Amino acid sequence: MxxxxxxxxxxxxxxxxxxxxxxxxxxxxxHYPLRAALITSMISMGSASVLGIAAWHVCQRWPWPxxxxxxxxxxxxxxxxxxxxxxxxxxxxxxxxxxGTNPLRDFWKSPFLGWQLLMGVWLYGLFAGVSYAVQTxxxxxxxxxLAARAxxxxxxxxxxxxxxxLNPHFLFNALHTLAAxxxxxxxxxxxxxxxxxxxxxxxxxxxxxxxxxxAEEYExxxxxxxxxxxxxxxxxxxxxxxxxxxxxFDVPPFSIQTLAENAVRHAIxxxxxxxxxxxxxxxxxxxxxxxxxxxxxxxxxxxGQSHQFGLRSLQERLRAAYGAMADLxxxxxxxxxxxxxxxxxxxxxxxxxxxxxxxxx
Numbered sequence: 001m002x003x004x005x006x007x008x009x010x011x012x013x014x015x016x017x018x019x020x021x022x023x024x025x026x027x028x029x030x031h032y033p034l035r036a037a038l039i040t041s042m043i044s045m046g047s048a049s050v051l052g053i054a055a056w057h058v059c060q061r062w063p064w065p066x067x068x069x070x071x072x073x074x075x076x077x078x079x080x081x082x083x084x085x086x087x088x089x090x091x092x093x094x095x096x097x098x099x100g101t102n103p104l105r106d107f108w109k110s111p112f113l114g115w116q117l118l119m120g121v122w123l124y125g126l127f128a129g130v131s132y133a134v135q136t137x138x139x140x141x142x143x144x145x146l147a148a149r150a151x152x153x154x155x156x157x158x159x160x161x162x163x164x165x166l167n168p169h170f171l172f173n174a175l176h177t178l179a180a181x182x183x184x185x186x187x188x189x190x191x192x193x194x195x196x197x198x199x200x201x202x203x204x205x206x207x208x209x210x211x212x213x214x215a216e217e218y219e220x221x222x223x224x225x226x227x228x229x230x231x232x233x234x235x236x237x238x239x240x241x242x243x244x245x246x247x248x249f250d251v252p253p254f255s256i257q258t259l260a261e262n263a264v265r266h267a268i269x270x271x272x273x274x275x276x277x278x279x280x281x282x283x284x285x286x287x288x289x290x291x292x293x294x295x296x297x298x299x300x301x302x303x304g305q306s307h308q309f310g311l312r313s314l315q316e317r318l319r320a321a322y323g324a325m326a327d328l329x330x331x332x333x334x335x336x337x338x339x340x341x342x343x344x345x346x347x348x349x350x351x352x353x354x355x356x357x358x359x360x361x
Contacts, residue, residue, distance in 0.1 A: 084120025235274025267296025
Protein backbone atom coordinates (compact mmCIF):
# COMPACT_ATOMS: atom_id res chain seq x y z
CA MET A 1 0.00 0.00 0.00
CA UNK A 2 2.80 2.40 0.89
CA UNK A 3 4.57 1.67 -2.40
CA UNK A 4 1.38 2.36 -4.36
CA UNK A 5 0.87 5.68 -2.56
CA UNK A 6 4.48 6.62 -3.24
CA UNK A 7 4.12 5.73 -6.92
CA UNK A 8 0.96 7.82 -7.26
CA UNK A 9 2.65 10.73 -5.49
CA UNK A 10 5.48 10.56 -8.02
CA UNK A 11 3.00 10.58 -10.91
CA UNK A 12 1.23 13.62 -9.46
CA UNK A 13 4.51 15.40 -8.84
CA UNK A 14 5.53 14.78 -12.45
CA UNK A 15 2.61 17.02 -13.48
CA UNK A 16 3.89 20.06 -11.61
CA UNK A 17 5.72 21.41 -14.72
CA UNK A 18 2.52 21.01 -16.78
CA UNK A 19 0.59 22.73 -14.00
CA UNK A 20 2.99 25.67 -14.10
CA UNK A 21 2.72 25.91 -17.91
CA UNK A 22 -1.08 25.80 -17.70
CA UNK A 23 -1.07 28.65 -15.17
CA UNK A 24 1.21 30.65 -17.46
CA UNK A 25 -1.07 30.22 -20.49
CA UNK A 26 -4.20 30.94 -18.46
CA UNK A 27 -2.73 34.25 -17.35
CA UNK A 28 -1.21 35.14 -20.72
CA UNK A 29 -3.95 34.22 -23.19
CA UNK A 30 -7.14 34.01 -21.09
CA HIS A 31 -6.07 37.04 -19.03
CA TYR A 32 -7.00 35.29 -15.78
CA PRO A 33 -5.73 36.76 -12.52
CA LEU A 34 -3.28 34.60 -10.63
CA ARG A 35 -5.86 33.14 -8.25
CA ALA A 36 -8.27 32.17 -11.03
CA ALA A 37 -5.40 30.80 -13.13
CA LEU A 38 -4.24 28.62 -10.22
CA ILE A 39 -7.75 27.24 -9.62
CA THR A 40 -8.36 26.57 -13.33
CA SER A 41 -4.99 24.89 -13.73
CA MET A 42 -5.55 22.79 -10.62
CA ILE A 43 -8.87 21.60 -12.02
CA SER A 44 -7.47 20.82 -15.48
CA MET A 45 -4.13 19.26 -14.52
CA GLY A 46 -5.44 17.67 -11.31
CA SER A 47 -8.19 15.79 -13.13
CA ALA A 48 -5.76 14.91 -15.94
CA SER A 49 -3.26 13.39 -13.50
CA VAL A 50 -5.93 11.41 -11.62
CA LEU A 51 -7.31 10.01 -14.87
CA GLY A 52 -3.70 9.45 -15.97
CA ILE A 53 -3.27 6.97 -13.12
CA ALA A 54 -6.20 5.02 -14.54
CA ALA A 55 -4.65 5.24 -18.03
CA TRP A 56 -1.39 3.89 -16.59
CA HIS A 57 -3.20 0.83 -15.23
CA VAL A 58 -5.01 0.35 -18.53
CA CYS A 59 -1.67 0.24 -20.36
CA GLN A 60 -0.39 -2.26 -17.80
CA ARG A 61 -3.48 -4.40 -18.39
CA TRP A 62 -3.01 -4.29 -22.18
CA PRO A 63 0.78 -4.27 -22.65
CA TRP A 64 2.58 -3.38 -25.85
CA PRO A 65 2.47 -6.51 -28.06
CA UNK A 66 5.57 -8.03 -29.62
CA UNK A 67 3.86 -7.69 -33.00
CA UNK A 68 1.58 -4.73 -33.56
CA UNK A 69 -1.95 -5.52 -34.74
CA UNK A 70 -4.84 -3.38 -35.90
CA UNK A 71 -6.78 -4.49 -32.84
CA UNK A 72 -4.18 -2.91 -30.56
CA UNK A 73 -4.34 0.42 -32.45
CA UNK A 74 -8.15 0.45 -32.34
CA UNK A 75 -8.04 -0.34 -28.63
CA UNK A 76 -5.68 2.57 -27.97
CA UNK A 77 -7.86 4.93 -30.01
CA UNK A 78 -10.85 3.83 -27.94
CA UNK A 79 -9.01 4.38 -24.63
CA UNK A 80 -7.74 7.77 -25.79
CA UNK A 81 -11.27 8.83 -26.73
CA UNK A 82 -12.68 7.66 -23.40
CA UNK A 83 -9.90 9.46 -21.52
CA UNK A 84 -10.46 12.64 -23.50
CA UNK A 85 -14.22 12.63 -22.94
CA UNK A 86 -13.93 11.88 -19.22
CA UNK A 87 -11.29 14.55 -18.78
CA UNK A 88 -13.36 17.16 -20.61
CA UNK A 89 -16.47 16.28 -18.60
CA UNK A 90 -14.46 16.50 -15.38
CA UNK A 91 -13.02 19.89 -16.26
CA UNK A 92 -16.34 21.44 -17.36
CA UNK A 93 -18.19 19.84 -14.45
CA UNK A 94 -15.79 21.16 -11.82
CA UNK A 95 -15.64 24.58 -13.46
CA UNK A 96 -19.46 24.74 -13.56
CA UNK A 97 -19.60 23.69 -9.91
CA UNK A 98 -17.14 26.46 -9.03
CA UNK A 99 -19.06 29.10 -11.00
CA GLY A 100 -22.54 27.81 -10.17
CA THR A 101 -23.55 27.30 -13.83
CA ASN A 102 -25.09 24.41 -15.77
CA PRO A 103 -22.32 21.88 -16.64
CA LEU A 104 -24.18 20.36 -19.62
CA ARG A 105 -24.78 23.73 -21.20
CA ASP A 106 -21.15 24.77 -20.62
CA PHE A 107 -19.96 21.51 -22.13
CA TRP A 108 -22.00 21.55 -25.34
CA LYS A 109 -21.84 25.29 -25.98
CA SER A 110 -18.12 25.69 -25.27
CA PRO A 111 -16.23 27.11 -28.28
CA PHE A 112 -13.13 25.24 -27.10
CA LEU A 113 -14.70 21.77 -26.90
CA GLY A 114 -12.88 20.45 -29.96
CA TRP A 115 -9.57 21.77 -28.70
CA GLN A 116 -10.30 20.29 -25.27
CA LEU A 117 -10.98 16.84 -26.72
CA LEU A 118 -7.79 16.93 -28.81
CA MET A 119 -5.83 17.99 -25.75
CA GLY A 120 -7.30 15.01 -23.88
CA VAL A 121 -6.12 12.63 -26.61
CA TRP A 122 -2.65 14.18 -26.41
CA LEU A 123 -2.59 13.80 -22.62
CA TYR A 124 -3.56 10.13 -22.90
CA GLY A 125 -0.81 9.62 -25.47
CA LEU A 126 1.67 11.16 -23.06
CA PHE A 127 0.64 8.81 -20.26
CA ALA A 128 0.55 5.78 -22.55
CA GLY A 129 3.94 6.60 -24.03
CA VAL A 130 5.58 6.85 -20.62
CA SER A 131 3.84 3.68 -19.44
CA TYR A 132 4.93 1.64 -22.46
CA ALA A 133 8.46 3.05 -22.27
CA VAL A 134 8.69 1.85 -18.66
CA GLN A 135 7.32 -1.55 -19.71
CA THR A 136 9.95 -1.82 -22.45
CA UNK A 137 12.70 -0.92 -20.01
CA UNK A 138 11.48 -3.53 -17.52
CA UNK A 139 11.36 -6.18 -20.23
CA UNK A 140 14.92 -5.41 -21.28
CA UNK A 141 16.04 -5.51 -17.65
CA UNK A 142 14.37 -8.90 -17.15
CA UNK A 143 16.02 -10.25 -20.30
CA UNK A 144 19.42 -8.97 -19.17
CA UNK A 145 18.89 -10.54 -15.74
CA LEU A 146 17.89 -13.87 -17.27
CA ALA A 147 20.82 -13.73 -19.69
CA ALA A 148 23.25 -12.96 -16.86
CA ARG A 149 21.79 -15.78 -14.79
CA ALA A 150 22.06 -18.21 -17.70
CA UNK A 151 25.64 -17.11 -18.32
CA UNK A 152 26.50 -17.62 -14.64
CA UNK A 153 24.91 -21.08 -14.65
CA UNK A 154 26.79 -22.00 -17.83
CA UNK A 155 30.07 -20.79 -16.32
CA UNK A 156 29.37 -22.76 -13.13
CA UNK A 157 28.64 -25.86 -15.19
CA UNK A 158 31.89 -25.44 -17.12
CA UNK A 159 33.84 -25.02 -13.88
CA UNK A 160 32.18 -28.09 -12.37
CA UNK A 161 33.20 -30.07 -15.44
CA UNK A 162 36.75 -28.75 -15.16
CA UNK A 163 36.90 -29.63 -11.46
CA UNK A 164 35.52 -33.09 -12.20
CA UNK A 165 38.40 -33.62 -14.60
CA LEU A 166 41.04 -31.74 -12.60
CA ASN A 167 41.11 -33.94 -9.51
CA PRO A 168 41.36 -37.21 -11.49
CA HIS A 169 44.00 -35.54 -13.68
CA PHE A 170 46.08 -34.65 -10.62
CA LEU A 171 45.49 -38.04 -8.99
CA PHE A 172 46.49 -39.92 -12.16
CA ASN A 173 49.79 -38.04 -12.40
CA ALA A 174 50.47 -38.50 -8.69
CA LEU A 175 49.83 -42.25 -8.90
CA HIS A 176 52.06 -42.43 -11.96
CA THR A 177 54.88 -40.89 -9.91
CA LEU A 178 54.13 -43.22 -7.00
CA ALA A 179 54.24 -46.26 -9.30
CA ALA A 180 57.67 -45.18 -10.55
CA UNK A 181 58.93 -44.80 -6.97
CA UNK A 182 57.63 -48.21 -5.95
CA UNK A 183 59.39 -49.76 -8.93
CA UNK A 184 62.76 -47.97 -8.82
CA UNK A 185 62.95 -46.52 -5.25
CA UNK A 186 60.84 -48.72 -2.98
CA UNK A 187 62.45 -47.26 0.15
CA UNK A 188 61.10 -43.81 -0.72
CA UNK A 189 57.60 -45.04 -1.56
CA UNK A 190 56.42 -44.89 2.08
CA UNK A 191 57.37 -41.21 2.40
CA UNK A 192 55.77 -40.51 -0.95
CA UNK A 193 52.51 -42.14 0.15
CA UNK A 194 52.45 -39.91 3.25
CA UNK A 195 52.95 -36.80 1.14
CA UNK A 196 50.31 -37.96 -1.31
CA UNK A 197 47.87 -38.26 1.60
CA UNK A 198 48.56 -34.65 2.60
CA UNK A 199 48.00 -33.49 -0.97
CA UNK A 200 44.78 -35.47 -1.30
CA UNK A 201 43.41 -33.79 1.82
CA UNK A 202 43.83 -30.43 0.10
CA UNK A 203 42.34 -31.76 -3.15
CA UNK A 204 39.29 -33.11 -1.32
CA UNK A 205 38.96 -29.91 0.71
CA UNK A 206 38.64 -27.93 -2.53
CA UNK A 207 34.84 -28.05 -2.54
CA UNK A 208 34.01 -25.83 -5.47
CA UNK A 209 35.50 -22.62 -4.10
CA UNK A 210 36.64 -20.23 -6.79
CA UNK A 211 39.42 -18.84 -4.58
CA UNK A 212 41.57 -20.05 -1.70
CA UNK A 213 44.11 -18.29 0.46
CA UNK A 214 47.55 -17.98 -1.09
CA ALA A 215 49.07 -19.76 1.94
CA GLU A 216 46.96 -22.88 1.24
CA GLU A 217 47.88 -23.03 -2.43
CA TYR A 218 51.55 -22.30 -1.72
CA GLU A 219 51.77 -25.07 0.89
CA UNK A 220 50.08 -27.51 -1.49
CA UNK A 221 52.56 -26.59 -4.24
CA UNK A 222 55.48 -27.13 -1.86
CA UNK A 223 54.10 -30.55 -0.96
CA UNK A 224 53.76 -31.39 -4.65
CA UNK A 225 57.34 -30.32 -5.40
CA UNK A 226 58.66 -32.34 -2.47
CA UNK A 227 56.63 -35.30 -3.74
CA UNK A 228 58.17 -35.02 -7.21
CA UNK A 229 61.69 -34.54 -5.81
CA UNK A 230 61.39 -37.96 -4.19
CA UNK A 231 61.23 -39.36 -7.71
CA UNK A 232 63.60 -37.10 -9.63
CA UNK A 233 66.00 -36.37 -6.75
CA UNK A 234 68.84 -34.12 -8.01
CA UNK A 235 67.36 -34.00 -11.51
CA UNK A 236 64.71 -31.54 -10.25
CA UNK A 237 66.03 -28.22 -8.95
CA UNK A 238 63.52 -25.65 -7.69
CA UNK A 239 64.07 -22.00 -6.84
CA UNK A 240 61.25 -20.37 -4.82
CA UNK A 241 61.04 -16.57 -4.61
CA UNK A 242 57.97 -15.59 -2.59
CA UNK A 243 57.14 -12.01 -1.67
CA UNK A 244 55.70 -11.93 1.90
CA UNK A 245 52.91 -9.66 0.63
CA UNK A 246 51.68 -12.59 -1.49
CA UNK A 247 50.05 -14.13 1.58
CA UNK A 248 47.50 -11.29 1.62
CA PHE A 249 45.98 -12.48 -1.67
CA ASP A 250 43.58 -15.19 -2.77
CA VAL A 251 44.20 -17.38 -5.82
CA PRO A 252 42.28 -20.13 -7.63
CA PRO A 253 42.94 -23.60 -6.19
CA PHE A 254 45.51 -25.68 -8.09
CA SER A 255 46.75 -22.51 -9.83
CA ILE A 256 50.43 -22.45 -8.80
CA GLN A 257 50.55 -26.25 -8.59
CA THR A 258 49.22 -26.55 -12.14
CA LEU A 259 52.03 -24.40 -13.47
CA ALA A 260 54.61 -26.33 -11.46
CA GLU A 261 53.19 -29.66 -12.64
CA ASN A 262 53.33 -28.58 -16.28
CA ALA A 263 56.94 -27.54 -15.83
CA VAL A 264 57.84 -30.91 -14.29
CA ARG A 265 55.97 -32.99 -16.86
CA HIS A 266 57.05 -31.12 -19.96
CA ALA A 267 60.55 -29.91 -19.06
CA ILE A 268 62.04 -32.19 -16.40
CA UNK A 269 60.67 -35.70 -16.93
CA UNK A 270 61.51 -35.77 -20.65
CA UNK A 271 65.24 -35.10 -20.10
CA UNK A 272 67.58 -37.61 -18.46
CA UNK A 273 69.65 -34.80 -17.00
CA UNK A 274 66.55 -33.08 -15.54
CA UNK A 275 66.44 -29.33 -15.17
CA UNK A 276 65.42 -26.37 -13.04
CA UNK A 277 62.17 -24.60 -12.21
CA UNK A 278 61.85 -21.03 -10.96
CA UNK A 279 58.67 -20.09 -9.10
CA UNK A 280 58.34 -16.38 -8.40
CA UNK A 281 55.46 -14.63 -6.65
CA UNK A 282 55.75 -10.85 -6.39
CA UNK A 283 53.40 -7.97 -5.52
CA UNK A 284 53.24 -4.60 -7.19
CA UNK A 285 50.53 -1.89 -7.36
CA UNK A 286 48.14 -4.02 -5.32
CA UNK A 287 48.39 -7.03 -7.65
CA UNK A 288 49.95 -10.46 -7.31
CA UNK A 289 52.11 -11.80 -10.12
CA UNK A 290 52.78 -15.55 -10.23
CA UNK A 291 55.39 -16.85 -12.65
CA UNK A 292 56.69 -20.40 -13.19
CA UNK A 293 59.64 -20.77 -15.57
CA UNK A 294 61.65 -23.81 -16.59
CA UNK A 295 64.80 -24.37 -18.65
CA UNK A 296 63.30 -27.09 -20.79
CA UNK A 297 63.13 -27.25 -24.59
CA UNK A 298 60.78 -24.28 -24.78
CA UNK A 299 62.02 -23.10 -28.15
CA UNK A 300 60.75 -26.15 -29.98
CA UNK A 301 57.65 -26.83 -27.92
CA UNK A 302 54.16 -25.83 -28.92
CA UNK A 303 52.29 -24.59 -25.81
CA GLY A 304 48.96 -25.45 -27.38
CA GLN A 305 49.97 -29.11 -27.74
CA SER A 306 52.33 -29.87 -24.84
CA HIS A 307 50.65 -27.71 -22.17
CA GLN A 308 47.06 -28.73 -22.69
CA PHE A 309 44.48 -29.54 -20.05
CA GLY A 310 46.10 -28.01 -16.94
CA LEU A 311 46.74 -24.62 -18.54
CA ARG A 312 43.32 -24.51 -20.22
CA SER A 313 41.57 -25.27 -16.94
CA LEU A 314 43.59 -22.59 -15.14
CA GLN A 315 42.68 -20.08 -17.85
CA GLU A 316 38.97 -20.87 -17.37
CA ARG A 317 39.19 -20.57 -13.59
CA LEU A 318 41.03 -17.26 -13.77
CA ARG A 319 38.38 -15.81 -16.07
CA ALA A 320 35.56 -17.13 -13.89
CA ALA A 321 37.06 -15.65 -10.72
CA TYR A 322 38.37 -12.31 -12.03
CA GLY A 323 36.90 -11.77 -15.50
CA ALA A 324 39.09 -9.57 -17.68
CA MET A 325 41.20 -8.54 -14.69
CA ALA A 326 43.30 -11.72 -14.83
CA ASP A 327 44.71 -13.75 -17.68
CA LEU A 328 47.29 -16.46 -18.26
CA UNK A 329 50.29 -15.48 -20.37
CA UNK A 330 52.55 -18.10 -21.97
CA UNK A 331 56.00 -17.52 -23.41
CA UNK A 332 58.12 -20.12 -25.12
CA UNK A 333 61.70 -19.40 -26.17
CA UNK A 334 65.19 -20.88 -26.45
CA UNK A 335 65.76 -20.41 -22.72
CA UNK A 336 62.69 -22.42 -21.76
CA UNK A 337 58.97 -22.03 -21.13
CA UNK A 338 57.28 -19.52 -18.83
CA UNK A 339 53.66 -19.31 -17.65
CA UNK A 340 52.53 -16.21 -15.77
CA UNK A 341 49.31 -14.77 -14.42
CA UNK A 342 48.45 -11.61 -12.48
CA UNK A 343 45.49 -11.34 -10.12
CA UNK A 344 44.07 -8.32 -8.26
CA UNK A 345 43.57 -8.07 -4.54
CA UNK A 346 40.44 -9.61 -3.05
CA UNK A 347 38.96 -6.18 -2.22
CA UNK A 348 39.48 -4.92 -5.78
CA UNK A 349 37.90 -7.98 -7.38
CA UNK A 350 34.92 -7.76 -4.99
CA UNK A 351 34.43 -4.09 -5.88
CA UNK A 352 34.43 -4.88 -9.59
CA UNK A 353 31.89 -7.70 -9.04
CA UNK A 354 29.55 -5.30 -7.21
CA UNK A 355 30.00 -2.70 -9.95
CA UNK A 356 29.11 -5.21 -12.67
CA UNK A 357 26.03 -6.31 -10.75
CA UNK A 358 24.97 -2.65 -10.39
CA UNK A 359 25.34 -2.06 -14.12
CA UNK A 360 23.16 -5.08 -14.89
CA UNK A 361 20.48 -3.87 -12.55
